[in-house]
Amino acid sequence: MDNSAVQRVKQRYGIVGNCEALNRAIEIALKIAPVDLSVLVVGENGVGKESFPRIIHDHSLRKNKKYFAVNCGAIPEGTIDSELFGHEKGAFTGAVDQREGYFAAANGGTLFLDEVGELPLQTQARLLRVLETGEYIRVGSSEVRKTDVRIVAATNVNMEKAIAEGKFREDLYYRLNTVSIAVPALRERGDDAALLFRKFALDMSEKYKMPAVRLTPEAQRMLVSYSWPGNVRQLKNLAENMSVTAEEREITPEVLSRYLPSESHSKQIVMVGEPAKDTHSFEAEREILYQILFDLRREVNELKRYVSEQRNGSDHAAADCVAKPNSLILEDQDHTVKFAEDGAQDLAYWEAEEVKDDEPAKPADGNVPAAETDTGKAKMPQSLDDLERDMIKRALDMSNGRRKVAADQLGISERTLYRKIKEYGLE
Structure with missing residues (x-):
């Protein structure tokens, strides 16, 4: 694809960086946009996944129709079906009126389902039917309705692991994952971290009429080598914080180190080896309490049996x-x-x-x-x-x-x- 098209998209949506993986993700979004297929955007929290559904919608044949973004992880499990598919009056406590859901409101347009990996299994079955047939039923109704909605989903969940643990339907995963777009983490984008810091610092300078903070070459190298567990979102917060609170406008490694959190290497799920002597282990306390309860229950059962034998x-x-x-x-x-x-x-x-x-x-x-x-x-x-x-x-x-x-x-x-x-x- 012509590199100029990718650059125009970056300027339009405020995407900063020259990482090859990022450019590749934008190219895929532009190629798939005119084709009505479901798309799954994957990546860690804070990498900017929300920009890609908008790119796909604005470059598709549905660009003049409605676009809705729904955070599936922010909607309670008891109301997610009502939010997506609507409900009839009196369908449940509090349903004082009829309501159309997002699938009806976005008919003809695009529906972005963010954090789709958080959907309950019952809702996953309903969503699968919509993707396969375009049909859905409101909560409390028996009437089948039709909708024409393009689904773009995003998740930071390891879907293969979620499927293996029975938390996500495999058939729905393959329906959503017709085309996959992988958004790289900030630590994989090299010098893009320094470019993003400069952008965020200039934005703060223009907005609040203050001198922009600048990184020395040594501070830039320190910034690029950091792991950024919070990705672009964490970097933006850092730049805004330093723009307001830093006394010096030229940021050296010593100044930057005061704002960067300590590197964390404890991403493992299960602790290997013995904990440090000064570490308080709640897991050990829980195991001790469980053992005490089990021993107590056994002693009570033995006592009951003894008393019963004596009385009878x-x-x-x-x-x-x-x-x-x-x-x-x-x-x-x-x-x-x-x-x-x-x-x-x-x-x-x-x-x-x-x-x-x-x-x-x-x-x-x-x-x-x-x-x-x-x-x-x-x-x-x-x-x-x-x-x-x-x-x-x-x-x-x-x-x-x-x-x-x-x-x-x-x-x-x-x-x-x-x-x-x-x-x-x-x-």
């Missing part, structure tokens, strides 16, 4: 469970099990013999146990709850109602003791 066991198993009342099972707030020692010298052991229905069990030392009824007959507790209640009552009696002392004797917290007292009606 045979009479002989229940008698064995309470044979030594100095070991008491109590549930604490953190769902762990504590064994409280209650002073073996103050408690009588129940005999490990089978108790007859009409004869109370006798302690080994011959003393009458505290659980004696009004008739003078002692009855062995029939469950762990009964045993627990008796032990708490006994500890309160021994401490003259002082709950803190009783809690210390039982080996549980005061909060747990208060809850147990209320649960068993021991107020």
Whole structure:
């Protein structure tokens, strides 16, 4: 293609640079413009992808029709279908009136879908149908409508990776990617960074009537060698910032270094190797918390199984469970099990013999146990709850109602003791 046509496009759309990859992208845009095919513009954030859909539209047969640019990543997932395809009155909460979407408004023209990789899968299916047949249905309607729209899409997403992860439809990708235009990153454009800096500095000088900042040769080399993760957008911000705040109008490497962020080499997704000693690792904390939760759940399940076996066991198993009342099972707030020692010298052991229905069990030392009824007959507790209640009552009696002392004797917290007292009606 004639190089003069590329230069005219650069002047018209304010594109600065002589990079071969940039010139090639403009040539492709001019060649594909008259042909009604879908175009996918790919490149990093801030490289200027939004200029190419405008170039394509203005040099196409649709140049006298409408042009709409839609940022798909800025529209909430719940309303993206309504924005693109329209909706009927009452189709959803808040739909107080009928609305036509961008596909209807741009009929006959060009629709630029920026950040198309952010579209939900359901919307991707609707978009695929429009690209294949030109048909769409409004939200809340059953009427099929027709539209004649040329789609130019742009994305900074690695589409092959998104397809492999199931985040983007492969068939839609090939529909959009009939022709692909790759916009180079600023770090790949060589001396274009210095040309762009000069342009932005002159723009600020003309707009605000101030002397323009200039780079020394050493500062230019430093500027060109920088990685520019934010691309042209970052360079523009830098030039505008320096135009306003720099005391000197001639920018040396020392001055430039104060404005350039430190080079970042930590673009990897997964950290390799051990973190530095002073680095705070939230991933490690999360793993520890997960392990604690898993261990806690296992212990609670074991406790439930143990209690169930004790309560549903045979009479002989229940008698064995309470044979030594100095070991008491109590549930604490953190769902762990504590064994409280209650002073073996103050408690009588129940005999490990089978108790007859009409004869109370006798302690080994011959003393009458505290659980004696009004008739003078002692009855062995029939469950762990009964045993627990008796032990708490006994500890309160021994401490003259002082709950803190009783809690210390039982080996549980005061909060747990208060809850147990209320649960068993021991107020």
